[in-house]
Amino acid sequence: MPKQVRHDTKRKIEMATDVKTHPLIVSVSPHVRDEESIAKIMWTVNFALLPAFIMSVYYFGPRAVYVTGLCILTAVLSEHLFQKGLNRKITSTDGSAFLTGLLLGMNLPPAVPFYIPIAGSLVAVVITKMLFGGLGYNIFNPALVGRAFLLISWPKLMTIWSTPTAQFLAMDARTTATPLGILKEEGAVKLMEVFGDKASLYSQLLMGNRAGSLGETSAIALLIGAAILIYKRYITWHIPFSFLGTVAVAAWIFGGRGGLFTGDPVIHLLSGGLMLGAFFMATDYVTCPTIKKGQIIFGIGCGAITMLIRLKGGFPEGVMFAILLMNCFAPLIDRGVSPKMFGAVKKKEEKK
Amino acid sequence: MAHTDKSNWELIKNGMFSENTIFRMAISLCPSIAVTNSLKNGFFMGVSVIFVQTMVNLTVSLIRNFINPKIRIPIFMMVIAGYVSLIDMSMAAFARPVYKQIGLYIQLIVAFASIFARAEVFAVKNKIIPSVADGLGMGIGFFLAMIVISFFRELLGKGALWGLPIVSGNPLLIMVLPAGGFFAVGLLMGFFNWVDIRLAERKAAAAETAPSVETTG
Incomplete structure (x- = not known):
């Protein structure tokens, strides 16, 4: 019985939100006609972060790709599995989990061991976002909670700052303040x-x-991304x-x-x-x-x-x-x- | 003034699971976060609460016919404070290292909502044996909650159990800090609620598929 009720509410919500499949739905005002969607905004923000990501790869080499990629992979995968496990509508492709992972990755130092991005993404997506009700219901910024969790849990590992080398294959960079x-x-x-x-x-x-976290160092690249977002009025x-x-x-x-x-x-x-x-x-x-x-x-x-x-x-x-x-x-x-x-x-x- | 009609075993189970102090009633959360950073502390806290809860229920039930309802609250307080002093002093004498860490919280048992609530809603209205059973159940429920929380917090936060190192490597330091206490209690509470919902759904599904047997009462 409860399962049936849950299913019905889910269907109602889907009907109310998906205007394309139900064109004759009458809803209360405001009647906004716009091409914007969560996915479009999220992917644009991801795109706006691209310059900063490129700069991080330029300065910190393959580590940047590795750490950020691990974050994104874990974030998207954990959102997908969580929603699948609880029979919710799967929204892992709308770019918001991708953005959380990307932002978390850009907030990590280059030389972290592999379990730090994974743990951070899990905390960010599962605890901070999904357990509070999913996108739109979280009180805190997921990526930042993930980073705060990591900084408090592993204070030493989270403050090893590699020197930027700008040499693509220099793996073992020296550390500095x-x-x-x-x-x-x-x-x-x-x-x-x-x-x-x-x-x-x-x-x-x-x-x-x-020295610094992967994506935060290049102010000019971040400003280019910010200009895109302000131009698009996001x-x-x-x-x-x-x-x-x-x-x-x-x-x-x-x-x-x-x-x-x-x-x-x-x-x-x-x-x-x-x-x-x-x-x-x-x-x-x-x-x-x-x-x-x-x-x-x-x-x-x-x-x-x-x-x-x-x-x-x-x-x-x-x-x-x-x-x-x-x-x-x-x-x-x-x-x-x-x-x-x-x-x-x-x-x-x-x-x- | 309704006397309970549950059996003693049902009363104990009630306190352990369906009315679990921490995970169901969500009261007495202060010690559940403050002292559960190691299994040892959680264990001693749980044992103290079992003792105090049972003895308070026993005593209140014994004197229930002599308590003037108008001054029942000061009387409960005195009974609770007496037993807490007893356990506080004996722990100070026999378990010195643990007492140094959680002594303050042992004294705070006086102000536990759960102990007071059971005296007020149960022991003062019921006979001795059911009251003891209820106190025992509530105490064991609290004890189990403390064990579960402190088990996960010490294992994740220090990679150890009862002070003995088990996992090497870099543990999740946050789990032994107060913030980790909130994480642990919240996640475990959510988990137990989820299990409950699942069990209820399964029961409902079983009842639906079963041939329609009229069950009354």
């Missing part, structure tokens, strides 16, 4: 020493010739720009060692996972506020927490925790800034 790690431990002066002068530091950070400027702006302002005011207003915002903007996080992960439709005003608050919150962790916290990088923390506040922010309902009357204050 990330720019943010150097900044945290030894300050900006040491960072300048490592990279030469200021101009070469900026250009190296922009191109991505630095993301708006609100979250990324308020996020980056807050980081820049906070870095300028509090980032310097010589007192207030002596920090270097460019280093903070171009290093760490900020570009990847601000354009591709904070803007995840499911886990950010839907109202524009709320998105600006969300971005400012992300930036503030990021800088708090970078400057005062125990970790050198805080983008991941910042986005995850703000994810929990997204529904609250939406409630706080939701516009007044049309025709609703403001409650009169009680007379005393």
